[in-house]
Amino acid sequence: MVEIMIDVVLPCLNEAAALSGVLSGLPRGYRAIVADNGSTDGSAQVALEHGALVVTVPQRGFGAAAHAGLLAATSDVVCFADADGSFALAQLPRVAGPVLSGDADLMLGRRRPGTRDAWPAHARLANAVLAWRMRSSLRVPIHDLGPMRAARRERLLALDLRDRRFGYPLEMIVAAARAGWRIAEVDVDYAPRAEGTRSKVTGTVLGTARAVRDMSKVLAR
Known part of the structure; x- marks a missing residue:
């Protein structure tokens, strides 16, 4: 029996077409926690x-699903990733490693798209602007908000994150920076979503606009 070392929270809304491939790529010693946010597929x-x-999450919202997964986790170090097939979970040790070794408090996977269609231009631009604001206002040395990330569970809970929509990932970075955490990033591969799935954030300009709106509210607090 392989000892469970790290829980991986995967917020999920209708990702059945991707989940088989995503979960099959989980490294040894990692356990998937699928926070299901009302899937009908x-x-x-x-x-x-x-x-x-x-974990069934009745409250709709990316942040609601992500936080419910965090609450359900039992490992010291917890990872987060998207469940849409855009990330290779085999690369999770790149992100979790610096946290496990004590070299970072919050580690983000900096997305490196393998193809042009992996990351739509409107979503990439919005991400770049938000990352620039992190660097300029909070001196956080990142270039991507990095959906694949890792940190210690108890420290994450102590941040008392409140956003339950698309602002949750940014709130985590902002709260961690204000708490004096060491935040860093490492390159990870980024691929197009699995066929038959659709992004709730980057798939459309409207979806991206909603995410930016939620994240802007976090920055304005």
């Missing part, structure tokens, strides 16, 4: 069939 069943812990 059988995502929860697919996750269970691949050995994931499934």
